[in-house]
Amino acid sequence: VPSRVPPPLHEEWPEAEKAEKLARGAALKWASGVFYRPEKLEGLGHYRRRETQRNNSIQSRLKSTVQSYLEGVGAGLEQLQSAAQEVQGVCQDLGAARWALLDSADHFQGLQQMRKLMEEHVQLASVVQVLPQIFSVHEVFSHIMQLLHGQHLLEAHVELMMLEQLRDDILSQLHLRGLSGAQATVLSYFSGLQDLNESLAKQLWDIVGSSLRLVREDPVLFVTAVRIIEREEKIDDTLLLEATFLPPGRPKGWRQKFFQGPGLAKHLAVLQKDLVSELRVVKDLMVQCVPAHYNILSVCTATYHQALSSHLQEILREDLDKQGLFLLLEWALRVYHSPEMMGHPDLLPEVDVSVLDPLMSSELVDQTEKRYVMKVKASVFEWMQRTLEVEFKEWFREEEPETDHQGFFQSALPAIVMQMLNENIQVASLITDSLQQKIYNMALEELEAFLGRSVEPLTPLSTLPDPGAMAKHHRLGVEICCGAPSAHPGHRRLSSLSGTDTALCSLQPLCLQLPSRKWLSGSQLVGNMCEVIDKYAKDFSHVRKPVFTLLLAESELLVANQYLRALLQRKMVCKSREERGQLCHRLLQDATQLRELFCSLSLEAVFALRELICLKDPALLSLEVLGFITKYPDVSDEHISTLLDIRGDVSKEVRHVVLEMMAQHPQVLPEGYRPIFSTILVPVPELPFCLRRGKCA
Template identity: 70%
Template sequence: RDSRWQPGRRGREWPEAEKAEKLARGAALKWASGVFYRPEKLEALGQYRSRETKRNNSIQARLKSTVQSYLEGVSAGLEQLRAAAEEVQSVRRELGAARWALGGSAERRQDLQRMRALMAEHVQLASVVKVLPQLFSAPVPVFSRTLELLHEQHLLEAHAELMMLEQLRDDVLFQLHLRGLSSAQATVLSYFRGLQELNESLAKQLWGIVGRSLQLVREDPVLFVSAVRIIEREEKIDDALLLDATFLPPGRPKGWRQKFYHVLQETITGSRLLTARVDTTGPGLSRHLAALQREVVAELLVVKDLMVQCVPAHYNILSICPAMYHQALSSHLQDILQEDLDKQGLFLLLEWVLHVYQSPEMMGHPGLLPEVDVSALGPLISPDLVDQTERKYVVKVKVSVQSNRRTLEVEFKEWFREEEPETDHQGFFQSALPVIVMQVGPWHRRLQHPSLPCYLQGRCPHCASWATAPHLLSPSSSVSSLHPDTAPREVPASLQAALDRTQRKACQLLLEELLLDLQPLCVQLPSRKWLSGSQLVSSMCEVIDKYAKDFSRIRKPISMLLLTESERLVTSQYVRALMQRRMVCRGQEERGQLCRRLLQDATQLRELFQGLSLEAVFALRELICLKDPALLSLEVLGFITKYPDVSDEHVSSLLDLRGDVSKELRHMVLEMMAQHPQAPPEGYQSIFSTILVPAPELPFCLRKGKCA
């Protein structure tokens, strides 16, 4: 242990050093106890002591060197701080002297400010002097000559002069801008103040021409083409200046292409039809919508065929103009809907918006396709407004129906009167019911005199369906005449289908009445009383003739349809009666009598229907009159070829009526039918498929077996 170490003193001055020394001594003791824990290791104690002494001396030498270098650095730093303090004192003394020297120079500074202003003015004047030759190069008569060219509508020449003057002005202003002489620009602008007048005069003429563009492209497109070329020139000048973006002359960019579209939109929106007061009462709205349809289609055709050739392709005029018309019409129709329209007006407007507008008669016109795509324009009025208008229409129709209830009740009583209904000038029955219905609906004011549906005299005053049906017989012809003005228009497919169903239902009601009158007579067929010369068919003809006379007072083609359906009904009922197995011929003589009766009946009925065929009855007669039963297979094959809807039951019933067909022959005929199935040809009207044949009676027998 070093004798110079004083633990108390060092502990008081550096407590961390004392703690470190204690830790080191502890570590050394731990190391020594580990090394010398055996006696034989004590021999090497001198070597360990010598090595650690050298190591300790080396560490102390390095520490002394480090402390020495640290002290030398501190000494150098102190010397530098001392020198810096001396320099600061020197600078302070010099700044005080400078402040004292500048204390009396305030007046000289004001003189320098005046000199600076004079110098700036001198530079401006020098710059103006440099551009004076350019200013004087623009002769004063150019302004008056350009204005004269505008008045004479020499637009391209006038615009060329205008561009030359603007280029000169912009060059002078650009030079002043580069020199930062903004105050001198006012002098130049005052010198070129005539340019503003020329610009305004040219623009006024251009927008007047654009406003008459649809007329000019049809009559003389040269003026319109000149205006478009000027607008295109100005657009290119704007694009070049905006691309540079270092200096924009006064009035730039002009944006005349956007102004071109704006004027077109104002022209379309401000057209006579879109701004005129619309008479929404009477036929005024119908005529207005028809006029809108004609004018819009005509103007769009002019745009597609003529205007598109006069403007650049990138103007996209074929897409922009239809969109402008679409927007203008949408706004116009919304204004009309703000008024209190009646039910007819609401219906007309909804029909025009939802059907006419997109139809081939307007925006879907073949002449506009495929360039004009109406589907890309969106709805003409919003779906919410459509729903609102439909609700208003339904409310008004309900009110109208309620108000006409009394009239309908009176008309209903007329259906059951015993007197003959009124007739028109051609002798056809007519009724006031369609007029009443049309007044309830949306079309009654579009019409001067519709073709009134036919009316038949009711046979049974207790049958309301018979009295009601005649009013429904020709709704299609009535609706087809309900078109505004004289423009024909097809009935929509959905409405036509509904009218066709109504017609078929009305005809069915009438034919059902005919069937009710025929059934008591048909149940007597066939019978031996009928074979012996009964007036049964004559009675049937009387019934049919009464109906045919009523049918003759129905307008075509309904009358012909009723006669055709009546023939099919009579044929069906006659054939059905023959197949009910009410009679079986007892021999050849009775079969011959049956054949003669069938021929008389078919001939009498055919004469009644004025030449309409009853071929099914004649064909059945051939089957029954065949004398050789062995030929029945061939005859039946021809029969089923002509009438493919004949079934085995029908043929069996006819064979039963003959009374001379054996079981073997019947089996052969039916087997032949199974081997030669027939498919109905296209357009075939079935007869036998509607006839049900009763099942043959089974012979009575008792089953063998014991009694229970």
Template identity: 65%
Template sequence: KWASGVFYRPDKLEGLGHYRSREAQRNISIQSRLKSTVQSHLEGVSSGLEQLRSAAGDVRSVRRDLCAVRWHLLGSAEGFQRLAPLRAVVTEHAQLAAVVRALPQLSSVHELLAHSLRLLHGQQLLEAHAGLMALERLRDDISSQLHGSSSLPRDQALGVVESFFGGLQELSEALAQQLWRVVGGGVRLVQEDPALFVSAVRIIEREESVDDALLLGPHAHRFPAPGRPKAWRQRFYRVIQETVAAAHFKAAHVELKGPGLGRHLATLQSDILAELRVVKDLMVQCCPPHYDILSVCTRMYHRGLSDHLQDILSRDLDKQEIFMLLSWVLHVYQSPEMMGHPDLLPEVDVSTLAPLVSPEVVEQMERKYVGKVKVSDVTEWMRRTLEVEFKEWFREEEPEMDHLGFFQSALPIIVMQMLDENIRVASLVTASLQQKVYAMAMDELEAFLIRSGVSLGCPPPLPEAGLPGQDGKGWRNPVPPISGGWGPICMGLEPPPDTLWVLGMFQPLYVQLPSRKWLSGAQLVNSMCEVIDKYMRDFSHVRNPVFTFLLAESEHLVMTHYVRALMEKKMVCRSAEERSQLATRLLQDAAQLRELFHNLGLAENEQTLEVIFALQELIRLQDPALLSLEVLGFMTKYPDISDEHVSILLDLRGDVSKEVRNVVLEMMAQNPQSLPENYQPIFSNILVPAPELPFCLRKSKCA
């Protein structure tokens, strides 16, 4: 491939000789290097074989010498056995020499112990500890010499040493007690006498070094040193923790009630902040860096305070105490007035630690707080306020009026201010607590409105089957026995739109509707108008838009109960004359009621009495064959009318055959109507009586 690329043209063949000589020289150079490499390897192999032959000869020579030595030692075994007494004499001599060397020190053991105790009582801690360590080294040296070389059993030999150095353990315990007193007062000492605290830390470090040497050094498993390991550094941390707990977290139960709890929390705030400042500024300089004393103390205070607060929260606290604790835990603790103080930052950061109080406990205390507020503040306070209010309202004179002649009461403002104050106070803790108090306040406000209505003679809401609602049952209010001039107060409570208050005096009038007595005159509607006018005059003391709302609701109720009375199958027209009389009565009643409400201030386009005018047209129609068209037009205006309502109206006419009825109902089924947006229901809130079941006997056909 290379040659074809070079000699692809004839004129390139002129250089063929040059390329041939160059390739020949390159082949000669390669062959020369190969020969040199092979020769070098051959010489190395030859030298290695020679060295192996020499080593084999040396091994054979050493083997012969070792065999000779072995036979020589076997022949001298008896001579070595005769040296056993000499070995015992040497061992005894070594022990006696050790005793002689240790005699000056052993004779001064008791004196050294007494001197170290005197130093300790004089708070010369380093000097006392130096004497202690010297005595411990002497004890350990003697124990080491006796270990494995004494003719006494090992335990017995060590027991003799321990007996002789019996006062050493007492000295060590006395020093430890002195150290823990110094460590316990460390926060005070680093300000007054830091040298004493530093001495204690240095002694602890020395003891840790000895522990490490005995446990991890080359003689770790030689023999157990009495009282080791002392683990004084761990004890150092425990003493600080116990001191913190005893100083701050052991308050008596009686001291943590009412104002005492506030004073206790304020004391904790100031004391912990002050002590952590001392730890950060002074104690850190008195301890080795690996002690990490600031972080350790921060965790100790945090953990101790958490346990202390858990204990307080487990008690029976009132609402003020719960509020105080939650506010302190959630806001004061990490604020710049305590753990977030500039003097502690950035070294102290409690946000990296576990919550001071778990979220579950906070949630539990929030619920308990809401319950306490409900019982002690809201419910009982509202009850007393309501009692006072109704004493004022039921006096002989009229209630207080403003300059426009409207009745007025400070009760709504007082109640709302009280609820708002509780919600505002809760917002100072957490948004969740504010939401819980808000929900409780709404529930209590609803209960307060119901209690107000009951006190005024307005019964609480009761369920009425069959009315539409979220659960299919609905809620309606029964007829309250209102008498006198207090109806406006019940109406002024502003019940929800789906609970309307019906005037009690209407009920005897509705019982007469429809009837032939009712057809004979206008006495019934006149009585209704008198009642409406009387109550509306009382309503005139109510401000707009509440007055307009009450007027519209009253008009709607009058219409609803009027139509409902027509649907109760109390009457069937017996002739065309009665149908005409019924239609005329409906027309006159509707016109009189419409005029009344118009004069009271309700515009005709805001009234619902128009449905009565439409019903009288259904009754007045002379040709039953045209009922299907009339009903279709009625359905267009009032799409919530059902076939049951239409059937009752057909029964009320008294002249509708089964064929015509079927045509009307079939027409309704073929033309279902949908409720337009913002349509005010008329017939969906009007129940019809259940149909009477046919009477049957055994296998006979039902009539």
């Protein structure tokens, strides 16, 4: 077989031929420059030897470089071969481990059963340990009551704390296991704790009320009361910061009650008693001792009245707490005119303070009420913040949320919050209607802020792919709104929006495909949208029906808004009658499919928009548009212009008539109308470019 002749270098490397020509040209140029005279030829041998040495040096370096490169390639190949062998060994080991795990699956099932048995055993063991304490509860009740009667407050409080700890441990275990029905039985069994707490609290406040006397005569009892109050405050702080379950009656807030002005209350009570007593003496005795024209009873009444007014103003200059402000308002506006004081039967009818100036001017009453509202607001904020922290700690556990017997998520937080707000409103109603209204407005503001704070920690969760998790984490704001019968409707709106923000994130990528030629020719776009909404609707079924209906309505409005937004902002101009008919058919199919999903009327806007596009005679557009803007008064000229552009067959004259008709029939949004077009911004058409003294292009 003849040996293969290697191809010429320039066939394998086309650039070599060009390089060789350039090198030869450069060499000839150099030689002609060096040997242009005959005497220069004598040095030809010298130049030849020098170039030969240079070529040898270059070839030597090339060989050295190539050899080094080949050695590196060889080492790399060896490493790759070694790595391939190791990978093969690892694959074999993983396969063996997989089979070993599959063989051990049955053993794992057995271990799972053992774990359940162990948990049950631990629970039963803990129950057995506390049974003696449970059986002795009522005996301890009697002993605590005896200690309280003997004013052995520290000993009584120690045993009371032990019983509360026992009750709270049992309730916490039931709460963690979702056995809410059994909690009522436990609370009934420990119902005596409420009476003991009230009896202890009554003694404490009697001691605090006599603190000025006790600290002078015998401070031991007063110090005992303070120690008990400090114990309860530490228990409150621990439960609010660490516990996942807030026991009934907590927080007690006894330290705050300690500072709620018992001295002021006693001072006002003394004023009430002394004033009635002195005026009774004036009426019954002094009047008979002076001439009638002295009018002594009226003069004394006016003098006392003015002195009391000045005295109340002096008290108000102090930094009173909310309880002190409440007591002062109650005394000046209710007690002063009541039958217990200036309306006392022994003073009537001769004493009549209604003819005098008010004890507190209307301006001073308004200022004091505002101060009281600010104090209550600060207290409400602090209480809500602590309560929310406890709720979130419980809610972000790995376990499923607590549910009722119907399978709905439930939380005691809404009822607790609304009860606290309603109590403050009811307390304010005892003074004046204006104070009640101020507290009511404050309660609404704090409730709205509370809803905002409850949603903030959930904001990072809006990107979660699992809508079930969102249904779980959004239940706080939803349930609080539903538990507020007197709340503003906007609060429900806030809650529903927080529940549908994740659905918006899922729908936006789908709406990017609308409109398009692919969508026009037929696609599963709306079908995919329906699947997304249906999935969220199933996950939100864990909330009760009124809120579920609200969320579904918000989702429906969201779908209609996103659909119309995509259609108007990325408008598609129909090029022919056939394409316009195809667009009308697609709109009809989409709207029908979406309406079947929601079974409501918010999607009628798509049907009405379709009628504008499907109208065969453009000359009738002005009448059709008039009906459209009457039904949807928030639609603008830009929206109608965009719809006319989508038709693709509307002349300038018809467009002018339509827009002129809209200008002649301005619309007013009726009460309760839910805007749908006003939130959709469409591109503003470019103005024609005009030259001075010329016509517009």
